[in-house]
Amino acid sequence: MTTVSASPARTDRCTPLAVTISSWAVPVMVLGQFALLASVPVTIALVGALRHARDRTVRWAAALLAVTYAIPLIVWLTRPDGAPSLSKEIHPAFVALIVAASTALIVAILRALR
Secondary structure, eight states: OOOOOOOOOOOOOOSOOHHHHHHHHHHHHTTTTOTTTHHHHHHOOOOOOOOOOOHHHHHHHHHHHHHHHHHHHHHHOOOOOOSSHHHHOOHHHHHHHHHHHHHHHHHHHHHOOO
């Protein structure tokens, strides 16, 4: 007699796993001085949330994260006398805003899972 006691896999996830991982990766990368590479998880979080997330709060939080990241990126790209890297150019207030927006996205994802 064999019994299987494995819990079934959760398939009704309202937010894709890639969005969740990306929302955690953004503040780690920005605080770790990899601000330009953080554009990849920001893009994944935005596209994944807009296309697949059912919760409106998750979509708004992902859009907020993308906007707060895009502002210093655009300033760095358009500035003729800018620093050689985005991590050196970005103002600490924008780092705090990006981390706060990412935290808001994480909270929205966790709230949507309940």
